[in-house]
Amino acid sequence: MQETKSTIGGLSEQLLSRYSGPCPRYTSYPTADRFKPLDGSIKPWDALKNIRSLSLYVHIPFCRSLCYFCACNKVITSQYGLASSYLDNLLQEARWYRDKVAQVPVTQLHLGGGTPTFLSDGDMRRLMEGLGEIFDLRPGDGVEYSIEADPRTLELETLDTLRELGFNRLSLGVQDFDIEVQRSINRICSADQVTELTVAARERGFESISYDLIYGLPKQNLSSLHSTLDKVLNLQPDRIALYHYAHLPHRFKAQRLINTELIPSATEKVAMQLAAVEHLGQAGYEFLGMDHFARPGDELAKAAHAGMLQRNFQGYTLMPADALVGLGASAISYSRNGFWQNLHRLKEYTQAVTERGNASCRGWLMSDEDKLRQWVITELMCRLSLDKTEVERRTGVPFNQYFFQELKRLEPMFEDGLIYQDEKKITVTEQGRWFVRNVASAFDIYLHSQQTDAQYSRVL
Ligand code: SF4
Known part of the structure; x- marks a missing residue:
């Protein structure tokens, strides 16, 4: 893709306008x-x-x-x-x-x-x-x-x-x-x-x-x-x-x-x-x-x-x-099976704990697909790379076939030099580190299939 010469701190304005908008921070998956x-x-x-x-x-x-x-x-x-x-x-x-x-x-x-x-x-x-x-x-x-x-x-x-x-x-x-x-x-x-x-x-x-x-x-x-x-x-x-x-x-x-x-x-x-x-x-x-x-x-x-x-x-x-285990108002907990979150407001939290011993109100049960995508997103966010062969070992399906849609979403990021790939892995580049949330978000199935009222913070 053609870039303009105008840059902020070495990142082109075009890259910034394409990728710096709101995106989940992936402190959990699903968010x-x-x-x-x-x-x-x-x-x-x-x-x-x-x-x-x-x-x-x-x-x-x-x-x-x-x-x-x-x-x-x-x-x-x-x-x-x-x-x-x-x-x-x-x-x-x-x-x-x-x-x-x-x-x-x-x-x-x-x-x-x-x-x-x-x-x-x-x-x-x-x-x-x-x-x-x-x-x-x-x-x-x-x-x-x-x-x-x-x-x-x-x-x-x-x-x-x-x-x-x-x-x-x-x-x-x-x-x-x-x-x-x-x-x-x-x-x-x-x-x-x-x-x-x-x-x-x-x-x-x-x-x-x-x-x-x-x-x-x-x-x-x-x-x-x-x-x-x-x-x-x-x-x-x-x-x-x-x-x-x-x-x-x-x-x-x-x-x-x-x-x-x-x-x-x-x-x-x-x-x-x-x-x-x-x-x-x-x-x-x-x-x-x-x-x-x-x-x-x-x-x-x-x-x-x-x-x-x-x-x-x-x-x-x-x-x-x-x-x-998260204790207190709004605290989130997780186990291998999924997540659960406590009531936010102090009064509601206090009442729930007094009446039933705990204050959980929302949560998520993890499917096998969620666990796979959780692993993929963690790899990208924490290790800046994704081992395709490990995905194939876990799914029994060739990577390009299993993540066909995700690879399509990643195409502009390959073209913009945020990531590159070989047979075995996808790697985030130095420039791509700024936009690693965007890279990870390509594998967030809920972001691409369901609406949310959430307002994510901007990437940059
Ligand atoms: S009000 Fe200030 S001290 Fe209290 S949680 Fe917010 S930032 Fe922290």
Whole structure:
């Protein structure tokens, strides 16, 4: 195909206009918007009896103040009592799983939100001891306990408590260091606060410190982003997640408080992302894909080199467990049989757990075809290649015949140099890494056969 010479960060405008539109992020396949209401006949948790390892996710939805860009499932409150009674529900829900899950090692535990560190140290201890008793938690070598924290409110004493409870990975929501940007999103946090916490977390033995950053926020520009990145690089976090701000005020009420005139244009956002990747690359960070970066010695970077990366609802990860149990409002779980998700709203979640022990409301039972496509999409997203012979081994059908329609969808991407193929594999090129979601989406049968109301974020 003919390309124009005009480029943004080395990508032609034509490529960008063809492929940078909305597309699923594939933190799961099928994507969560496909889940259907659960009736009594769908019980994907039945497979939890036959697993060898387990991940736990716990959603703590509470926050002290509202960040205007927020798209999370959260409850803004100054009433601590709500959190305390929510904890009772979390532990009640965990107990519901007690006789449904095989007694296996918990290899990963992640607390997300909201703001998990909204919990008092005493309640954090109560939560972890409760979960420890139910799931036989054994913190230590070879297991990942991670927690998201708000650097504006995280106390040093809480870091002590978290380490004592076995947490070894800390994720700080930095977003941007520019004061004007911070004002426009109602999230003021100084670089000094982040510095103090980063140093203190390292002193206390946290093995990995990760920063969340966002580009495309109101008042951001290339220069302010570079300045934020310089401050970030001074602190050398082990991992960086650089997310794109998707402005969807009709879906996320908080975003209505953002002045749309201050949001960078689509072209500016693309330029920002490309510049950030270059900036972080020059500083030695490895670009793992989509929005994740890691220092070369970090476990995630090593896993990427060894072809062992995986994806889950938090993005790229290592050490996949056989199943995930998600506790709390809106949490998603999976097993070999499929997915299930809890009710979103705090009140409905609380009522459901009180009445029936759990709060699942939507889900998906995996067919063999879903499992094949899940594997294909994971290979492309995590290893940037697809072994055709493995597809043939799994299906007993020649690859070109089995995925005839998918190859037709991929044709423009072959022509545009995003992918290439030989007899044995399809490989994503350096340029194609930017559009790996588009490549993966060719194998998403639901995207091409069913309508959805979901609004996916833009690729770039
Ligand atoms: S961005 Fe984080 S801290 Fe801010 S409102 Fe959303 S969940 Fe709470």
